[in-house]
Amino acid sequence: MSFISHSYWTTQQYAATQMSPERLHQVQQQRLRQFLQTTRTHSTYYREKFRHIDTECIDLAEYPVTTKSEMMAHFDQVVTDPGITRKGIEEFIADIRNVRQRFLGKYAVAHTSGSQGQPALIVQNQQELDLLFAFQMTRGNLEYQGALRLLRGACNLWNPTRLAVLINQQGFFPSAWIWQHLPKFMHHFMRFLFVPANDPDLIAKLNAFSPAVLSATPTSLDLLALKIDQLRFPRLRQVVTWSETLTPKARGRIHAAFRTPVMDNYASGECLFMTNGCSTSTGAHINADWVILEVVDENNRPVPPGQMGHKVLMTNLANTVQPFIRYEISDRLVMATEPCGCGNRLPRIETIMGRAADFFWVATSSGYRPLTTYPFQHAFDYLREVREWQAEQVERNRIIVRLEPIPGTTTDLDLARRRLDERLAITGLQHELQISFEVVPRLKTDAHTSKFRRMISRVGVPEDLDAALKNIATNDPQP
Ligand SMILES: [Zn+2]
Structure with a gap:
């Protein structure tokens, strides 16, 4: 045209x-x-x-x-x-x-x-x-x-x-x-x-x-x-x-x-x-x-x-x-x-x-930042021997990654870690996080909802950030 x-x-x-x-x-x-x-x-x-x-x-x-x-x-x-x-x-x-x-x-x-x-x-x-x-x-x-x-x-x-x-x-x-x-x-x-x-x-x-x-x-x-x-x-x-x-x-x-x-x-x-x-x-x-x-x-x-x-x-x-x-x-x-x-x-x-808003709030020297599901997905979705993955935020900047291999295959953990580091480098969070890996035969579903979740946070939204966000709402000038 x-x-x-x-x-x-x-x-x-x-x-x-x-x-x-x-x-x-x-x-x-x-x-x-x-x-x-x-x-x-x-x-x-x-x-x-x-x-x-x-x-x-x-x-x-x-x-x-x-x-x-x-x-x-x-x-x-x-x-x-x-x-x-x-x-x-x-x-x-x-x-x-x-x-x-x-x-x-x-x-x-x-x-x-x-x-x-x-x-x-x-x-x-x-x-x-x-x-x-x-x-x-x-x-x-x-x-x-x-x-x-x-x-x-x-x-x-x-x-x-x-x-x-x-x-x-x-x-x-x-x-x-x-x-x-x-x-x-x-x-x-x-x-x-x-x-x-x-x-x-x-x-x-x-x-x-x-x-x-x-x-x-x-x-x-x-x-x-x-x-x-x-x-x-x-x-x-x-x-x-x-x-x-x-x-x-x-x-x-x-x-x-x-x-x-x-x-x-x-x-x-x-x-x-x-x-x-x-x-x-x-x-x-x-x-x-x-x-x-x-x-x-x-x-x-x-x-x-x-x-x-x-x-x-x-x-x-x-x-x-x-x-x-x-x-x-x-x-x-x-x-x-x-x-x-x-x-x-x-x-x-x-x-x-139903749109996934799964992410972790992590701390950096310049304040809190969301860590979305994308670096994990991009790192693991195309590792052929990984059937499924899950990330659990156990402390603000400490994350456990669990990989479930396709039965009968061996997971190359070094490769998985390298792939994740590459993706985290793009987000600038590579050196902020302490990440450990586990290989498990079967990932668990959520005990309450029985749904499988890839991103699980045990720490939630930081209290001071939560207060700051609430503050924006209460100062609403109603334009
Ligand atoms: Zn309309």
């Missing part, structure tokens, strides 16, 4: 937020029909899986669900480009230097966190990336909304939106790598600052950049809020959160500190553009013209709005290279029952539960 047609296409992406539910359904069903046909033509796995279903059928309830383990077991037959293989992608992402590259020169690839036991490999096509950025610029951007949006869209060419993103980790994790693949035309509309959340010069860099939109995880924003008196953000219009659950308390604190609307984007690695946050309410609006989310119970029966589902079935209408059709995501959602007051007519998820 040329710059002009690309820009025009981007501005058109606002339209669905104003569609009637009937019109939206029509658009969605047209895309679904085409998507199912394309998938059945080009994916040998789905063609076989759906062989008993009429080729004209677009009633999703007739289609069987897809699980992550199924997707990974049949990966090479699921994907629609015969050049893509699971082995090829695993080799590609094993080399961190590839993080800025496209797989086969055209696909962005990532792996998910594997919080349910096994990481999923994900291949994104250009359409998925274009939609992600177009939605962020239009549906997720308060500057763009309102009656003057087209004029504002044009004005962005002269006065681009300034977006600062605090990145938590490097690697092939969806939230980090995605920024490496920004379409070039976006740079005409937006100015970007990507800065690691643990950069020692974070505040100076943010102040110099002066963001209009600040995008980070709730944890990073909490930490930044503690230094609010050092921040100079005269342009700041909105804060965008992602990745972790945004609790009402955290939302209150962040809103009080930054005095702007807080927009909570909810997505998964399997569909990055799934929602954009709402400026007036909790939760997020589903980009339902391009993704279908079914909130269901344990037996895949629909759960009505206002009630908490057990899981979500996701159908991503944009990704034709690795089709996700009624793909199980274990997040628990409640859909809103009323139209939203913000003016966006797309369906709104009211409550989002």
Whole structure:
């Protein structure tokens, strides 16, 4: 696409937020029909899986669900480009230097966190990336909304939106790598600052950049809020959160500190553009013209709005290279029952539960820092003989790592330790922590919930940090 047609296409992406539910359904069903046909033509796995279903059928309830383990077991037959293989992608992402590259020169690839036991490999096509950025610029951007949006869209060419993103980790994790693949035309509309959340010069860099939109995880924003008196953000219009659950308390604190609307984007690695946050309410609006989310119970029966589902079935209408059709995501959602007051007519998820916010607070010479699950995942997920791992914070800076080998294999502890050291070096925590390793035949589940947890803290949030965070909330000026 040329710059002009690309820009025009981007501005058109606002339209669905104003569609009637009937019109939206029509658009969605047209895309679904085409998507199912394309998938059945080009994916040998789905063609076989759906062989008993009429080729004209677009009633999703007739289609069987897809699980992550199924997707990974049949990966090479699921994907629609015969050049893509699971082995090829695993080799590609094993080399961190590839993080800025496209797989086969055209696909962005990532792996998910594997919080349910096994990481999923994900291949994104250009359409998925274009939609992600177009939605962020239009549906997720308060500057763009309102009656003057087209004029504002044009004005962005002269006065681009300034977006600062605090990145938590490097690697092939969806939230980090995605920024490496920004379409070039976006740079005409937006100015970007990507800065690691643990950069020692974070505040100076943010102040110099002066963001209009600040995008980070709730944890990073909490930490930044503690230094609010050092921040100079005269342009700041909105804060965008992602990745972790945004609790009402955290939302209150962040809103009080930054005095702007807080927009909570909810997505998964399997569909990055799934929602954009709402400026007036909790939760997020589903980009339902391009993704279908079914909130269901344990037996895949629909759960009505206002009630908490057990899981979500996701159908991503944009990704034709690795089709996700009624793909199980274990997040628990409640859909809103009323139209939203913000003016966006797309369906709104009211409550989002289940996103992993697993991390440890550890002490450093410059204050407390969150240690997320990522360094561990990246170190251990691709050690072939490690079936599962678990990290337990037994003292503030003392952690026990337990590795469960695949039966019949031997775990190379030196290699595991080296891999973890490499990942911790990136976070700057390598020399702050005392880490010991254990190899166990079987990792234990939580005695109370009988769920398996990879990150267990025996020490919790430090008391002085807890008090400081509470202090932000009680000083709420209610802007
Ligand atoms: Zn809304």
